[in-house]
Amino acid sequence: MTTINPHQFFDLSREDPDSLTHFRSVLNDGQLFRYVEGDRESANTLIERHLAAYLHQEAAVAVANGTVGLRLALRAIGVEPGDRVLVSAYSFIACAMAIAAVGAVPVPLDMDTALTVDTAALESPGGPVAAVMIVHVQGHAVPVGRIRALCDQLGVPLIEDACQGLGARSSDGLAGQLADVAVTSFQQSKQIASGEGGLVAGSAEVVERVYRMADLGAVRHGGGLPDWDDERAIVGDNLRMTEMQAALVMDQADALEDTLARQRRHRVHLREAIGSDVPVLDSDMPEGDAGSHILFEALSESDAKDFCAALASRNVLARTVWKKTYLDYGLFRRNEPSGLFSDARPKKAIALAPRILSVPTSKYLTDSAVAAMAEAIVLNRHHLASER
Numbered sequence: 488m489t490t491i492n493p494h495q496f497f498d499l500s501r502e503d504p505d506s507l508t509h510f511r512s513v514l515n516d517g518q519l520f521r522y523v524e525g526d527r528e529s530a531n532t533l534i535e536r537h538l539a540a541y542l543h544q545e546a547a548v549a550v551a552n553g554t555v556g557l558r559l560a561l562r563a564i565g566v567e568p569g570d571r572v573l574v575s576a577y578s579f580i581a582c583a584m585a586i587a588a589v590g591a592v593p594v595p596l597d598m599d600t601a602l603t604v605d606t607a608a609l610e611s612p613g614g615p616v617a618a619v620m621i622v623h624v625q626g627h628a629v630p631v632g633r634i635r636a637l638c639d640q641l642g643v644p645l646i647e648d649a650c651q652g653l654g655a656r657s658s659d660g661l662a663g664q665l666a667d668v669a670v671t672s673f674q675q676s677k678q679i680a681s682g683e684g685g686l687v688a689g690s691a692e693v694v695e696r697v698y699r700m701a702d703l704g705a706v707r708h709g710g711g712l713p714d715w716d717d718e719r720a721i722v723g724d725n726l727r728m729t730e731m732q733a734a735l736v737m738d739q740a741d742a743l744e745d746t747l748a749r750q751r752r753h754r755v756h757l758r759e760a761i762g763s764d765v766p767v768l769d770s771d772m773p774e775g776d777a778g779s780h781i782l783f784e785a786l787s788e789s790d791a792k793d794f795c796a797a798l799a800s801r802n803v804l805a806r807t808v809w810k811k812t813y814l815d816y817g818l819f820r821r822n823e824p825s826g827l828f829s830d831a832r833p834k835k836a837i838a839l840a841p842r843i844l845s846v847p848t849s850k851y852l853t854d855s856a857v858a859a860m861a862e863a864i865v866l867n868r869h870h871l872a873s874e875r
């Protein structure tokens with residue numbers, strides 16, 4: 488029995504091979520390394536140009552995944568060991584982990600409503616702040632305008648984690664657009680998926696730094712061989728993306744508007760089918776959501792479990808997005824600098840995290856799958872909170 492809605496946004500086996508023109512070019516010329524020889528333009532270069540323009544950023548660089556993208560972004564904007572970085576408490580652990588990995592201290596930003604950031608900690612940060620990182624959740628865009636303005640007042644850079652938010656739009660614009668640095672991921676459950684992969688977009692200067700850190704610190708003259716004698720060479724890592732991945736990303740980037748339209752259509756149909764009595768967690772501009780997921784708030788943690796189990800028994804996938812905030816993982820609790828989190832416990836995020844549920848609405852859904860999902864959701868609506 489297959490699950491109706493696998494967490495799969497791009498499935499090679501379901502795609503028409505003729506439509507994957509960039510992927511076919513890589514297959515045809517056989518070069519898998521980003522520094523391509525001959526006439527074919529590197530697929531890595533293509534996605535960098537294309538997605539920088541899409542995100543309204545000056546430049547972009549492809550990297551191995553979103554997690555290293557966040558880490559390199561932090562280093563590129565000058566975050567140093569011991570610095571405090573404000574980060575959405577309701578986020579994937581990779582965000583706080585990237586901050587900790589550069590030796591900085593993640594400081595939680597609470598939620599305001601389920602899908603917006605409480606800006607209190609930005610208004611009175613209670614200490615120096617080196618950067619702010621906010622996270623777009625499951626295809627829903629956080630309105631970033633006020634956060635941007637507060638970062639400008641504080642004089643600190645803003646990183647937008649758009650790993651789950653590529654193509655999502657709030658009333659303030661596209662996810663990633665207002666950031667100093669936007670990071671996205673091409674891991675399997677993302678709007679554009681190549682198994683693994685990521686991209687960092689921002690100013691030419693920041694992107695150049697990330698590029699070098701991800702390319703063994705080398706200087707490449709005109710995309711040629713690495714030069715470690717150049718005085719701009721640094722100690723770096725190899726965190727590049729392969730051409731196979733980049734080509735798959737480029738094919739999907741070309742089709743992104745179509746993918747978003749299909750996802751949004753399924754989400755609209757699902758909403759119509761469940762009716763207005765079933766409460767849905769919406770962003771500030773639901774029609775701008777990427778349409779990849781529909782979110783619900785369960786009455787309690789046990790209702791969340793029961794809802795997911797009941798839907799699973801009907802072959803419909805529902806999941807708690809993130810069961811807890813990063814602070815509550817043993818990893819962070821054990822390493823908490825004493826007292827740091829105690830005055831800043833993000834109460835709403837801690838209470839809501841185990842109750843926020845998501846049902847993916849991938850482009851591959853059929854009308855009958857949407858109808859079956861709606862039936863399962865309606866039958867189990869008693870597990871959902873009706874007022875927020």
Ligand SMILES: Cc1ncc(COP(=O)(O)O)c(C=O)c1O
Nearest residue numbers: 552553554579581650651672674
């Ligand atoms: C919000 C968020 N941030 C960061 C990441 C990390 O991306 P990656 O898996 O490509 O390292 C992910 C996804 O996995 C994510 O969902």
